[in-house]
Amino acid sequence: MTLPLQHPALSATDPELAALIGAEEQLQADTLRLIPSENYVSRAVLEASGTVLQNKYSEGYAGRRYYEGQQNIDQVERLAIARAKALFGVEHANVQPYSGSPANLAVYLAFAEPGDTVMGMALPMGGHLTHGWGVSATGKWFRGVQYGVRQDTGLIDFDEVRELAIKERPKIIFCGGTALPRTIDFAAFAEIARESGAVLVADVAHIAGLIAGGAHPSPVPHADVISTTTHKTLRGPRGAMLMSREEHAKAIDKAVFPGLQGGPHNQTTAAIAVALHEASQPSFRTYAQSVVANAKALADELLARGFDLVSGGTDNHLILMDLTPKDVPGKVAAKALDRAGIVVNYNTVPYDPRKPFDPSGVRIGTPSLTSRGLGTEHMAAVADWIDRGVRAAGAGDEDALATIRAEVAALMAEYPAPGLTA
Numbered sequence: 382m383t384l385p386l387q388h389p390a391l392s393a394t395d396p397e398l399a400a401l402i403g404a405e406e407q408l409q410a411d412t413l414r415l416i417p418s419e420n421y422v423s424r425a426v427l428e429a430s431g432t433v434l435q436n437k438y439s440e441g442y443a444g445r446r447y448y449e450g451q452q453n454i455d456q457v458e459r460l461a462i463a464r465a466k467a468l469f470g471v472e473h474a475n476v477q478p479y480s481g482s483p484a485n486l487a488v489y490l491a492f493a494e495p496g497d498t499v500m501g502m503a504l505p506m507g508g509h510l511t512h513g514w515g516v517s518a519t520g521k522w523f524r525g526v527q528y529g530v531r532q533d534t535g536l537i538d539f540d541e542v543r544e545l546a547i548k549e550r551p552k553i554i555f556c557g558g559t560a561l562p563r564t565i566d567f568a569a570f571a572e573i574a575r576e577s578g579a580v581l582v583a584d585v586a587h588i589a590g591l592i593a594g595g596a597h598p599s600p601v602p603h604a605d606v607i608s609t610t611t612h613k614t615l616r617g618p619r620g621a622m623l624m625s626r627e628e629h630a631k632a633i634d635k636a637v638f639p640g641l642q643g644g645p646h647n648q649t650t651a652a653i654a655v656a657l658h659e660a661s662q663p664s665f666r667t668y669a670q671s672v673v674a675n676a677k678a679l680a681d682e683l684l685a686r687g688f689d690l691v692s693g694g695t696d697n698h699l700i701l702m703d704l705t706p707k708d709v710p711g712k713v714a715a716k717a718l719d720r721a722g723i724v725v726n727y728n729t730v731p732y733d734p735r736k737p738f739d740p741s742g743v744r745i746g747t748p749s750l751t752s753r754g755l756g757t758e759h760m761a762a763v764a765d766w767i768d769r770g771v772r773a774a775g776a777g778d779e780d781a782l783a784t785i786r787a788e789v790a791a792l793m794a795e796y797p798a799p800g801l802t803a
């Protein structure tokens with residue numbers, strides 16, 4: 382099966398909506414998707430998430446539901462849990478959180494009271510809204526204290542984190558984030574959490590697939606709780622999981638349901654189970670290693686073209702470019718690259734003098750292109766397109782962007798995406 386994919390019932394019932402989905406399928410096929418939190422899921426994951434499992438209400442947990450008719454649903458959820466435990470080597474897994482933000486909120490509910498101090502990386506430094514940032518409920522209902530990275534290195538200063546933690550005594554410390562190009566030192570965070578009496582939560586949403594594939598160290602021996610979405614490098618459906626040692630199992634389960642959520646999205650649970658099965662295959666290890674190899678190769682090619690990369694490069698799937706030296710604002714570059722068929726997001730860089738809605742940076746990553754089968758040998762071309770695209774953005778050269786778009790589409794046609802093919 383290749384494009385156009387067939388959605389016969391949808392096309393008959395709602396051709397307008399079917400056309401929009403068809404257009405999105407074509408867009409995802411034709412473009413070079415570099416948003417580091419996105420990916421292409423397999424047909425198997427897509428099929429599992431579009432099933433009659435979505436017709437069931439299943440409040441509660443397997444064997445302890447508030448609705449009857451759970452003969453199959455219980456088995457689906459148990460399968461997803463067993464696969465998560467085996468893949469990540471954890472004692473407990475909850476696969477019901479609707480997404481990353483609700484998963485993190487459940488952690489607050491399990492381990493803190495409103496008004497308590499919590500600690501996480503500041504959003505503009507690469508953290509996440511739900512790690513206690515002011516505009517988020519987690520920063521409004523809790524007292525968020527925030528750490529960052531050093532201005533000179535772009536790296537976390539653990540002496541500074543320790544000093545802050547000992548002074549502020551947070552109930553919870555979050556490590557992980559959304560724009561961190563470097564390996565997270567879970568052991569260092571665990572030591573600080575122990576010294577300050579905090580629960581350590583490793584939010585590995587971005588790197589869960591790398592951890593599963595052995596391309597990033599695991600937080601399992603160090604963190605009390607692991608929070609992750611399932612749709613980024615892990616290449617599953619839009620969802621989330623919380624994992625922990627057995628001692629925290631009850632608190633986490635109670636916080637997810639009935640504390641925060643109602644019925645789990647069973648079709649998503651099924652698709653998570655499929656993704657976890659796929660992630661346990663040897664080919665997934667190859668994919669994870671390739672994601673990192675591609676990112677390192679792309680970073681090198683960008684550096685060679687004079688790009689300023691936060692922290693000087695990458696250890697994982699993600700690259701954060703500061704476009705200040707190129708004299709092109711991040712948003713202008715991102716929108717121009719989009720017109721060139723290269724999909725990125727504009728992003729704040731640490732100590733950014735510009736506003737978050739018009740920042741200096743662009744964030745890119747290699748999960749999607751790796752899922753399509755592109756390798757290190759293609760990264761010079763990718764860097765070249767980015768370089769030409771950013772220069773065209775600065776010069777307002779729409780013809781140059783159109784030329785890049787055609788070149789991108791030609792290469793993408795040679796590497797059909799999972800989910801868009803049989």
Ligand code: DSN
Nearest residue numbers: 418481509558559560
């Ligand atoms: N929105 C996600 C990302 O793009 O990194 C984080 O939640």
